[in-house]
Amino acid sequence: MHWVRKWPDKPTWRDRLRRWVSPEAYQYNRGSTPPRPWVDRPAGHYERTCWRIRAVYIKSNLAFEVEYVVCDLCKIGWVESPHTHEGYKRYGLASAALQSLRRAYPGLQWHTVGGHFRQAKPFWDSVGMDVPGGYTQQKRCPHVP
Numbered sequence: 001m002h003w004v005r006k007w008p009d010k011p012t013w014r015d016r017l018r019r020w021v022s023p024e025a026y027q028y029n030r031g032s033t034p035p036r037p038w039v040d041r042p043a044g045h046y047e048r049t050c051w052r053i054r055a056v057y058i059k060s061n062l063a064f065e066v067e068y069v070v071c072d073l074c075k076i077g078w079v080e081s082p083h084t085h086e087g088y089k090r091y092g093l094a095s096a097a098l099q100s101l102r103r104a105y106p107g108l109q110w111h112t113v114g115g116h117f118r119q120a121k122p123f124w125d126s127v128g129m130d131v132p133g134g135y136t137q138q139k140r141c142p143h144v145p
Contacts, residue, residue: 038054038055038056038097038100039054039055039056039057040052040053040054040055041053041055043067048067048069049145050069050144050145051067051068051069051080052067052068052069053065053066053067053068054066054068054097054100054101056093056096056097058088061085061087061088062085063084063085063087063088063093064082064083064084064085064088064093064094064097065082065083066079066080066081066082066083066094066097066098066101067079067080067081068080068101069140069144070105070108071140071141071143071144073141073143074141074143075107075108075109076108076109076110076111076133076138076141077101077105077108077109077110077111077133078110078111078112078113078138078140078144079098079101079110079111079112079135080112080113080114082094082097082098094123094127095126095127098110098127098135102131108132108133109132109133110128110131110132110133110134110135111133111135111136111137111138112124112135112136112137112138113137113138113139113140114137115137116137
């Protein structure tokens, strides 16, 4: 039997020791360039079989992730559920991730499937400026399950 180890929710004793020995290596600098490369993987949700997740890890910690899907026939991309993990909020990782998606898939309109929470409206307004589609709400096309 082969066991697959999940990413730990809590730091292991080795992580704690590394942070104690060199704490400056585990601090994210707001002025630094966003980490590259972005990590893409299948979303894994049963209701979103063709969706993918774009994520970024900083010093082996998951910092940000967003779900997305692209329809090449309709030239539309959808993003959903952007989430910045604690300790990495307000550093521009969400804007950088959405920008990296637009660079990876040029010429698309970008939308969201679900409605936006009232608290998230300023975020979507700011990242949607000068973006075709503006991350407005739109249903998925028939090509995307």
